[in-house]
Amino acid sequence: MTRSRVSMQDIATRLGVSVKTVSGALHNPSIRMSDETRHRIRALANELGYVPNLVARGMRQGTLPIVGMVAEGVITQPFATEIVRSFDNVLRLGGLRLIVSNLRGRDDVEAEVAELKRLMPQRIVYASMYHRTVTLPASLTDTIALMVNCREASDAVPALVPAERAAGRMVTAHLLSRGRRRIAFLNLPGLVAASLRESGFRDAHGEAGLQPNETWLRPATAELYSDRAPSLVGSHIADWFAGAGERPDAILCGNDRVALETYNALRRAGLDVPGDVAVASFDNQVEIAARLDPPLTTMALPHREMGRLAGEMLSGQRALPATVEEVPFRLVERASV
Amino acid sequence: MTRSRVSMQDIATRLGVSVKTVSGALHNPSIRMSDETRHRIRALANELGYVPNLVARGMRQGTLPIVGMVAEGVITQPFATEIVRSFDNVLRLGGLRLIVSNLRGRDDVEAEVAELKRLMPQRIVYASMYHRTVTLPASLTDTIALMVNCREASDAVPALVPAERAAGRMVTAHLLSRGRRRIAFLNLPGLVAASLRESGFRDAHGEAGLQPNETWLRPATAELYSDRAPSLVGSHIADWFAGAGERPDAILCGNDRVALETYNALRRAGLDVPGDVAVASFDNQVEIAARLDPPLTTMALPHREMGRLAGEMLSGQRALPATVEEVPFRLVERASV
Structure with a gap:
């Protein structure tokens, strides 16, 4: 060069x-x-x-036109990269460049931030690849300008998070509005999102004067479904539909991959979607939800939107949230409900 | 700060x-x-x-410990981000930080590279999100150190590309080795990968002393399948299995999303995978291929491997390729063949 x-x-x-x-x-x-x-x-x-020469200018002004991002968690959700891409796109319009520091499990956040600071970024954000509560060292709560897809445990840092509870309520209300009354929920295990979505699921039932059947409301246990272990989705569904008793007429799934397995299990049981059982989900995973048979009704995660908002905030077009701002999901209606 | x-x-x-x-x-x-x-x-x-202060040191030494990446193409393939992540991971071990400049369709590559150079990166690489041949302006063929997942039209720049032809040959040979003799190929439209994979498909037939049935070898036409348009996969398959004539006993799919639709279409036709028809594919898309029913045999794209090699090359642990280095796919055997 x-x-x-x-x-x-x-x-x-x-x-x-x-x-x-x-x-x-x-x-x-x-x-x-x-x-x-x-x-x-x-x-x-x-x-x-x-x-x-931006570097010479940076020496005079004390910063380079860089925003640093400490990104935490393995990207098991392909669409999580939407956060980074839309964030980057908006920053660039404001003349800023993004440097992403991918944290691995054992990495020390303080050391990572110190490394990023050596490049004199204007601001540093912290992003998680799934919705989490993060406990930052006290030394960093002033250094991190914004949390994206996560919140700081003490809410000491402005944050953008998905509106999980509202999403759980909206998709459940949608199933109820289509006449479904026996809704099972194959929730994801051990996630912040899971308990909030379950609250929304209960909210919608309460508003309709109904009680969910607790037998079909799988708590967020680690045994049900994991991207890293054999899934128990199929055996749960087989159990529900094996006996002569009451059966679900709808299954809400923790994500589109759980829905894919749910389709498989219902098909093996000789059941039609949505004729016998409606299926709905969360994520709107790129190119999957739309191509399932039938195409899947699902709540689209607001990853792109969070990235865009974060970009506008970091480039000064929009104020940072005072505390935690919830970003709504979008109901994508397809043929499975 | x-x-x-x-x-x-x-x-x-x-x-x-x-x-x-x-x-x-x-x-x-x-x-x-x-x-x-x-x-x-x-x-x-x-x-x-x-x-x-890396910036002060950069001023003295003429570069910052940064590698710039001009990344081209919308990421329709979620795993394409594996290139960036593994590249970044390896660079960081060498004390280098990655700045990614996401090119949009109408962006001017020279202007993008000039912008990146203002931050005084040590090297700049060019990455494509799907396998392409890229014509770089002559001014840039010395500036770009390495092409990743693409090659420069004149081969003036060292490049890492997926070994498409070898992959097409390997997966076809695998189907043949399992006794399949009537293999259809629902190839992807209009891609460099498609024509190379078709060559490999023909190679494997030739080595087995067989001729592929051209009726079932869909040329790489734009009508068949697109991530942005209604797919014709279902109607093609319905046609093949409607009449009384010879039918395929295996379908090779252009990617795992085509395979998902192929499963749907075969199921609607009352056919069993792999009993009646084996299905194989390319990509090994995260968390999909393994969870289809039956789990899908597919050729894993070498995105992570290309990222790792690029990182080792840019941090000086490995020599740059003299011209174009092909990185092999991996056959992931599951239950669909």
Whole structure:
């Protein structure tokens, strides 16, 4: 890579003007000078291939036009990258570049942040790849400008999180509005999202004057479903539909992958979706939910939206939330309900 | 963010040594000094919270410890992010940080690269989110150190690409080895990968002394399958199995999403996988291929491997390829064949 750079001093010398004038012509439209001077300077800068040295400017100003992101958690959810992409897209419009520091399980957050700070970023955000409560060291609660897809345990840092409870309520109300009355919930295990969604599931039942059947409301136990272990989705569903007793007429799934397995299990039991059993879910996983047979009704996670909001906040177009801002899901209606 | 930094000068003044000695003690183990001096300097640096200012060092050395990546193409393949993540992981082990510049369709590559260069990266790589041939402006063929998941049209830049033809050959040979003789191929439309995989499909047939049935070898036409349009996978399969004539006993799919639709269509036709028809595919898409019913045999794309190799090359642990290096897929055998 070429290291010989044309400097503002080079341009100033050639044209017999001050460096300050060159700087004004190139970087500060509000500094007054004749149009002709401004034009001559810009034309020469262009001809010589002048590239503003952000690093030199950063040394003077104390920061580079960089936003650092400490990103936590293995990306098991492919759409979690939507957070990073939409964040980055918005930052770039504001002239900022994103550096992502992918935290691994045993990494020390303080050390990671210290590493990022060596590059003199303007701000640092903390993002989680699934909805979590994070306990930050006290030393970092002032350093981290925003939490994305997670909240700080003491709520000491502004945060954007998915509106899980509202999503659980909305999708359950949707199933109820279609006449389903015996709704099972194959919830995800051990997640912040799971207990909030269960609250929403109960809210919707309460508002309809109904009680959920606790037998079909699997608590968020680690045994049911994991991306890393054999799933028990199939055996749960087989149990529910084996006997002669009451059976669910709808199954709400913790995510679209659970829904995929639910389709498999219902099919093996000779049941039709949605004729016998409606299925709904959370995520709207790229290219999967729409291509299941029948296409899946699901609550779209607001990852892109959180990234966009974070980008607008970090580039100063929008105020940071005072505490925790909940970002709504979107109900994507397809043929499974 | 705190801007007051402890400098090497501060440490030197306090201890009555030169800045050069401080620099040597902190950053250059090969500079000779007594263990006691080195220890005193390090202890004070630690006590004062000295953080090496990479930006200042960058100004002196002409680069920051940054690698820039120009990343092209919308990420429709969730696993394409594996390239970025494994690349980043390896770079970090070498003390380098990654800045990704996501190119959008109409973005000007030269302008993007110029923007990245303002941050004085050590090297710049170009990555595509699907396997492509890219025509770079001549001005950039020296600037870009490596192409990842793509090749430059004139092969002027070292490149890492997936070994598509070998993958097409391997998966077809696998189907043949299991006794399948009437293999259809629902190839992806309009991709570099598609025509290379078709060559591999033909190679494997040729080596077995067989001719593929051209009726079932859908050329890479845009009508068959797109992530953005209604798919024709179902109607193709329905046609093949409707009449009384010869039917495929295996279907090779362009990706795991095509395979998902293939399962749906075969099921609707009352056919069993793999009893009546074996299904195999390309991608090994996270958490989908393994959870289809039956689990899907598929060729795992080498995205993580390409990222790792690129990281090792850019951090100097491994030589850059002379021209184009093909990175092999991995056959993941499951129950669909």
